[in-house]
Every structure is written in C-alpha cells, then in structure tokens.
Amino acid sequence: MFSILAAKPKSSQRNKTGSWRSTKMPRFNGKECINCGLCKFICPEGCIVGKEKNQYSVDFDYCKGCGLCAYICPKNDIEMVENKQEENKEK
Numbered sequence: 001m002f003s004i005l006a007a008k009p010k011s012s013q014r015n016k017t018g019s020w021r022s023t024k025m026p027r028f029n030g031k032e033c034i035n036c037g038l039c040k041f042i043c044p045e046g047c048i049v050g051k052e053k054n055q056y057s058v059d060f061d062y063c064k065g066c067g068l069c070a071y072i073c074p075k076n077d078i079e080m081v082e083n084k085q086e087e088n089k090e091k
Contacts, residue, residue, distance in 0.1 A: 024082065030077070034053065039069035045064060
C-alpha cells in the first residue's frame, strides 16, 4: 500500500517533492470525512490543509505520495490513485 520514498521527512519545502512524487497521490473524496484531522497530523510534510468536514485538500507541490493519510483515515475517505502530473498542475 505504501510507496517507496527517496527523501527524508520535512525535506519537501526545500525540494518541492511534487515534481518527483511516487507513483501514487491522495484523492480526498469529501463524502465521509468526520473532521478528525488525523490525515493532517500524520502527514510527514504537513501539506494537508483544511479545517472543516469534507474540506481537506493536499498541496501537491509538497506531497510525496506516501499514502499515510489514506492509511490513517478512519472513514476511508482518502484513496491513493495513479499520479498524474497534469492533474496536479490544475489544482
């Protein structure tokens, strides 16, 4: 389920990891979120933002695609999907 990472945690602000993310990226479905905040807490890069239920999102400039947010989500509202660089640039 997890992707192999090539950098240490908290290095993304220097490296903008979004340009070389793993083969997966998180997609927040925004249907079952209970606003627990576990995804924000576990993210090693601190790139998940949001304060309200079903309003969380990822800053893809810094996301490594590790999958921890999807793993910890108690409602399975985050899924890891194939990384598409074009889609990331639009968000």
